[in-house]
Amino acid sequence: xxxxxxxxxxxxxxxxxxxxxxxxxxxxxxxxxxxxxxxxxxxxxxxxxxxxxxxxxxxxxxxxxxxxxxxxxxxxxxxxxxxxxxxxxxxxxxxxxxxxxxxxxxxxxxx
Amino acid sequence: xxxxxxxxxxxxxxxxxxxxxxxxxxxxxxxxxxxxxxxxxxxxxxxxxxxxxxxxxxxxxxxxxxxxxxxxxxxxxxxxxxxxxxxxxxxxxxxxxxxxxxxxxxxxxxxxxxxx
Numbered sequence: 742x743x744x745x746x747x748x749x750x751x752x753x754x755x756x757x758x759x760x761x762x763x764x765x766x767x768x769x770x771x772x773x774x775x776x777x778x779x780x781x782x783x784x785x786x787x788x789x790x791x792x793x794x795x796x797x798x799x800x801x802x803x804x805x806x807x808x809x810x811x812x813x814x815x816x817x818x819x820x821x822x823x824x825x826x827x828x829x830x831x832x833x834x835x836x837x838x839x840x841x842x843x844x845x846x847x848x849x850x851x852x
Numbered sequence: 853x854x855x856x857x858x859x860x861x862x863x864x865x866x867x868x869x870x871x872x873x874x875x876x877x878x879x880x881x882x883x884x885x886x887x888x889x890x891x892x893x894x895x896x897x898x899x900x901x902x903x904x905x906x907x908x909x910x911x912x913x914x915x916x917x918x919x920x921x922x923x924x925x926x927x928x929x930x931x932x933x934x935x936x937x938x939x940x941x942x943x944x945x946x947x948x949x950x951x952x953x954x955x956x957x958x959x960x961x962x963x964x965x966x967x968x
Contacts, residue, residue: 784962829895840897840957
């Protein structure tokens with residue numbers, strides 16, 4: 742079992758739709774959760790961090806965390822073609838320094 | 853506010869050679885982590901440096917070594933290069949400050965290493 746699992750996709754949504762990206766993790770000691778966006782040939786860019794159960798909203802992005810189910814998700818509202826990228830989920834035990842990444846989900850937003 | 857910088861951008865080496873990659877952290881950050889990202893995969897943690905010492909290490913052989921300097925910049929050294937070492941090498945910086953802010957790592961642009 743992988744420590745952090747994501748569906749590799751591609752996930753294809755029409756422009757203006759809601760994109761839903763999911764991630765599960767195996768370590769119940771994980772305390773910090775991150776979503777990074779990575780355009781092809783570029784480095785990961787931090788989108789959201791979440792530490793407590795529930796929802797956290799930032800603009801068009803909403804991160805959701807459920808520690809009991811070991812599940813974290815990212816919703817992108819009003820998806821734009823510029824959102825087309827690979828989205829990486831990362832988890833860590835607090836202050837261990839080691840981010841554990843999933844393999845990423847490729848999102849395609851079609852005009 | 854300068855972000856994380858890495859050099860060089862691209863590098864081509866042959867098997868058996870040695871390589872050194874460099875990273876300067878984001879202004880105000882004191883911790884540097886290194887990751888290897890193979891094509892189509894998520895980044896894999898190599899090690900982290902704080903206060904000029906290796907704080908934690910991932911599952912990488914001793915051929916991978918590092919260093920952190922007093923100005924917080926860091927180097928990643930890889931000896932006896934293998935074809936499988938071809939990857940994007942990412943440096944990330946953070947501030948060791950406890951839960952929350954201390955965990956957030958910001959990535960540099962990466963160094964693309966090709967081993968022939």
